[in-house]
Amino acid sequence: MVVGEVPEGLDLLVVGGGPGGYTAALRAARLGRQVTLVDEAGAAGVGGVCLRTGCIPSKALIEMAETVHRAMAWTRTGPVDLARFQGFKEQIVRQLGDDVRRQLDEAGVRVLQGRFCFTRPGQGAVQREDGGPSRFVEFKDVILATGSRAVELDALRLDGEQVIDSTGALALAALPSKLAVIGGGCVGVELGTAFAKLGAHVTIIEALDRLLPALPATVAHPVQRRLAVLGVEVLLEARVSGFDGDRLKVETLRGLEEVEAALVIVAVGRRPNSDHLGLELIGVRPSVGGMLDVAKDRRIAPHVAAIGDLTPGPALAHKAMAEAEVAADALCGRPAAFDPAAIPAVVFGDPEVAVAGLSAEDARAIGITVRVVAMPLRASGRAATMGATEGFARLVIDTGTDAVVGAQIAGPHAAELISAPVLAIEMAASPADLAGTIHPHPTISELLAEAAGRP
Amino acid sequence: MSRNLEFCLPDVGEGLGEGEIVAWRVGVGDRVVRDQVLVEVETDKSIVELPSPSEGVIAELGGKPGDILPVGAVLVVMTVAGGSPGTSPDAPPQRVLASPATRKLAVELGVDLARVRGSGPGGRVRKEDVLTAAAPEPSPPAAPTFSERGVRVVPARKSTCGEADGEGTVERVPLRGVRRRVAQTMTRAWQQIPHITDFREVDATRLVAARLRLRDRLGPEFTYLPLFIAAVAAALGRHRALNASLDAEAETITYHRGCHIGIAIATDDGLIVPVLHDADRKSLAQIAVECSTLTQAARSRAVTAEQTMGGTFTITNFGSYGGWLGTPVIRPPEAGIAGFGRIHDAVIPVESVPAVRALLPMVVAADHRLVDGDALGRFAADLAELLADPVLLLA
Numbered sequence: 132m133v134v135g136e137v138p139e140g141l142d143l144l145v146v147g148g149g150p151g152g153y154t155a156a157l158r159a160a161r162l163g164r165q166v167t168l169v170d171e172a173g174a175a176g177v178g179g180v181c182l183r184t185g186c187i188p189s190k191a192l193i194e195m196a197e198t199v200h201r202a203m204a205w206t207r208t209g210p211v212d213l214a215r216f217q218g219f220k221e222q223i224v225r226q227l228g229d230d231v232r233r234q235l236d237e238a239g240v241r242v243l244q245g246r247f248c249f250t251r252p253g254q255g256a257v258q259r260e261d262g263g264p265s266r267f268v269e270f271k272d273v274i275l276a277t278g279s280r281a282v283e284l285d286a287l288r289l290d291g292e293q294v295i296d297s298t299g300a301l302a303l304a305a306l307p308s309k310l311a312v313i314g315g316g317c318v319g320v321e322l323g324t325a326f327a328k329l330g331a332h333v334t335i336i337e338a339l340d341r342l343l344p345a346l347p348a349t350v351a352h353p354v355q356r357r358l359a360v361l362g363v364e365v366l367l368e369a370r371v372s373g374f375d376g377d378r379l380k381v382e383t384l385r386g387l388e389e390v391e392a393a394l395v396i397v398a399v400g401r402r403p404n405s406d407h408l409g410l411e412l413i414g415v416r417p418s419v420g421g422m423l424d425v426a427k428d429r430r431i432a433p434h435v436a437a438i439g440d441l442t443p444g445p446a447l448a449h450k451a452m453a454e455a456e457v458a459a460d461a462l463c464g465r466p467a468a469f470d471p472a473a474i475p476a477v478v479f480g481d482p483e484v485a486v487a488g489l490s491a492e493d494a495r496a497i498g499i500t501v502r503v504v505a506m507p508l509r510a511s512g513r514a515a516t517m518g519a520t521e522g523f524a525r526l527v528i529d530t531g532t533d534a535v536v537g538a539q540i541a542g543p544h545a546a547e548l549i550s551a552p553v554l555a556i557e558m559a560a561s562p563a564d565l566a567g568t569i570h571p572h573p574t575i576s577e578l579l580a581e582a583a584g585r586p
Numbered sequence: 587m588s589r590n591l592e593f594c595l596p597d598v599g600e601g602l603g604e605g606e607i608v609a610w611r612v613g614v615g616d617r618v619v620r621d622q623v624l625v626e627v628e629t630d631k632s633i634v635e636l637p638s639p640s641e642g643v644i645a646e647l648g649g650k651p652g653d654i655l656p657v658g659a660v661l662v663v664m665t666v667a668g669g670s671p672g673t674s675p676d677a678p679p680q681r682v683l684a685s686p687a688t689r690k691l692a693v694e695l696g697v698d699l700a701r702v703r704g705s706g707p708g709g710r711v712r713k714e715d716v717l718t719a720a721a722p723e724p725s726p727p728a729a730p731t732f733s734e735r736g737v738r739v740v741p742a743r744k745s746t747c748g749e750a751d752g753e754g755t756v757e758r759v760p761l762r763g764v765r766r767r768v769a770q771t772m773t774r775a776w777q778q779i780p781h782i783t784d785f786r787e788v789d790a791t792r793l794v795a796a797r798l799r800l801r802d803r804l805g806p807e808f809t810y811l812p813l814f815i816a817a818v819a820a821a822l823g824r825h826r827a828l829n830a831s832l833d834a835e836a837e838t839i840t841y842h843r844g845c846h847i848g849i850a851i852a853t854d855d856g857l858i859v860p861v862l863h864d865a866d867r868k869s870l871a872q873i874a875v876e877c878s879t880l881t882q883a884a885r886s887r888a889v890t891a892e893q894t895m896g897g898t899f900t901i902t903n904f905g906s907y908g909g910w911l912g913t914p915v916i917r918p919p920e921a922g923i924a925g926f927g928r929i930h931d932a933v934i935p936v937e938s939v940p941a942v943r944a945l946l947p948m949v950v951a952a953d954h955r956l957v958d959g960d961a962l963g964r965f966a967a968d969l970a971e972l973l974a975d976p977v978l979l980l981a
Contacts, residue, residue, distance in 0.1 A: 558685045
């Protein structure tokens with residue numbers, strides 16, 4: 132800090148306007164704190180990657196692609212107008228962003244624009260990249276929620292034209308004929324599937340030996356089969372070594388291969404935004420990979436909490452939002468702990484897949500004896516009417532306690548369906564509880580009750 | 587085949603009833619080898635590292651840092667290879683079955699779910715179980731209800747708004763370690779022992795001279811403390827009522843044959859009292875060496891349990907705080923305690939003429955159940971005489 136700068140006194144500061152940040156801000160404001168939220172993009176940045184350039188826009192694209200794909204299957208009409216899609220997406224993003232801004236405003240949360248970094252414990256600077264004046268602030272408590280950013284590849288730098296990240300992909304105004312997606316994780320699979328459904332020829336290139344490596348293999352299988360049906364090429368155990376504008380050079384187990392592509396989408400993971408926070412000035416050192424180790428109440432120091440992608444665990448908005456409540460409570464003097472039995476994870480691929488709690492492999496690895504009960508999607512009449520055949524509903528049951536400890540669903544609306552098993556896991560429901568709960572007919576949710584009733 | 591091995595908190599020092607978990611060196615799921623340090627445990631006087639009794643995988647930790655476990659409580663459950671054929675392996679411990687609302691309540695009330703007996707189907711912990719565990723009266727001592735941040739949460743105060751604590755007006759911390767033990771001992775002393783106290787001032791001119799001579803012989807570190815200890819030990823030899831213990835319940839009096847003198851030492855964590863054993867049978871030089879060892883060990887929190895056990899009488903030094911004197915409190919089950927103030931020059935009548943002499947303020951307190959006023963007075967007079975004329979220590 133410059134000598135003579137007088138810091139502005141704040142009560143509780145939240146750094147980052149994403150789902151974690153704004154949830155924490157709203158919670159702390161409800162608990163009576165004077166909250167200030169700082170985001171690099173100011174009020175326009177509220178909603179973060181998730182709302183503005185990530186989950187929400189991609190779901191819009193996926194939804195449209197599915198609709199178009201099914202319509203085309205019936206009507207055999209031509210390709211889709213992505214420019215019109217951009218208007219549709221912008222409207223959703225604006226409407227949802229406005230809603231969050233209104234909530235923050237009503238809660239009395241002041242929003243500042245700029246990049247925050249500590250100058251010493253309890254003090255920091257908010258610097259504007261647009262050259263606007265920097266502020267110096269002093270605060271009682273701070274919640275760090277700066278999220279993560281997409282990792283770049285050394286062999287393939289983003290150019291914003293032909294080599295783009297997921298944000299760029301969701302801003303496309305025209306559909307490329309041939310595109311390659313580097314990374315077979317959840318973002319790569321979602322985007323690859325959607326663009327394939329819109330009519331592009333898609334190749335997905337993954338370094339590991341299967342798609343969706345972060346999820347149990349059981350849910351990756353139907354996704355991989357459907358991608359083949361959709362005409363998507365999948366190269367596994369493959370690494371990109373270069374791109375000449377028309378062709379990607381890919382090293383595979385078979386040797387060097389070339390993949391034709393007019394556009395390359397890089398989606399190879401994310402890295403915590405912990406490097407510009409000045410954490411060394413408060414004596415905090417991120418672990419390898421930039422993660423911040425937190426206590427159960429999300430604290431990293433007596434008056435500093437960290438949530439969301441900055442902290443270990445899956446980089447998911449709903450995890451960040453759940454942590455946000457805990458962090459706000461803890462810094463407001465209320466005992467709190469982040470201790471969920473299950474954090475659901477969903478991939479809006481085809482089929483949609485969702486997992487929660489322990490997989491059978493997880494359970495066995497920690498010495499829990501389990502049995503797995505499952506029903507195939509083909510057993511569902513409702514799925515048949517939707518033309519959906521690839522999928523299942525599986526439950527993992529701890530035989531010792533007779534409690535549901537995990538669930539995996541693949542099929543239409545799996546992301547919606549997973550909440551019932553998540554509740555079952557959190558409530559330590561027994562399979563008999565699930566089987567004895569009346570599910571509506573004809574629905575895909577029935578499969579869960581049927582699976583639970585199996586011996 | 588594997589089986590579960592329960593490693594219970596051993597008696598790390600003779601007669602200690604409990605230990606506080608200071609820090610875990612291992613976590614659940616860690617593979618450990620025999621003799622690998624598992625945990626640091628603080629007894630009332632020292633911190634000890636407990637090694638693993640076996641090779642295996644840590645399945646469960648018996649508490650979190652700050653928890654106080656009674657001796658014999660399960661400290662660690664580990665899965666070890668082997669096990670007799672035919673016995674089914676115990677299900678390893680896992681997540682307690684409880685709903686999110688129950689979990690939240692437990693955190694708010696500072697209840698460790700792992701220690702709550704669940705009354706629901708299959709041992710599921712219900713809200714009522716948490717409330718019962720949090721109730722202040724029937725909760726067993728083995729289930730301390732402290733939140734992770736070390737704030738004691740009073741269950742009755744289920745406020746819906748932020749507590750004053752959050753605003754920083756007060757800070758509540760758990761009573762732990764040395765402070766806790768001092769609090770327990772002093773409560774017992776104040777509630778059970780009727781104190782009588784004798785104050786006097788001793789002409790310490792000869793004591794000062796003796797100490798200077800001894801310092802020349804024994805080294806610059808030689809303080810008054812070894813002289814006090816030797817004098818107290820000598821006086822106790824003639825007044826066994828002050829070197830005794832009363833068991834009020836059994837209605838017996840124990841007279842100790844040896845003089846084991848506790849030395850009250852202030853540390854950053856609180857009062858620690860190492861014991862100099864058999865002071866009556868040791869030379870001044872020996873006492874001086876042991877004093878310095880014990881003092882340093884206490885200040886660095888390295889005293890062993892044995893070094894703090896078996897005291898029969900205690901000495902405390904008021905002089906180091908600069909005050910004149912204070913009222914010492916007896917450490918049960920001892921029957922007496924002596925305190926010494928700062929030696930200072932004063933004008934007193936000597937043979938009817940004002941003279942400047944070194945004065946030592948001295949106090950002795952005794953348990954009136956065992957010692958009457960005249961007996962205390964005689965002991966104090968003897969002690970004063972030994973200090974006024976330390977050559978008598980040779981007698």
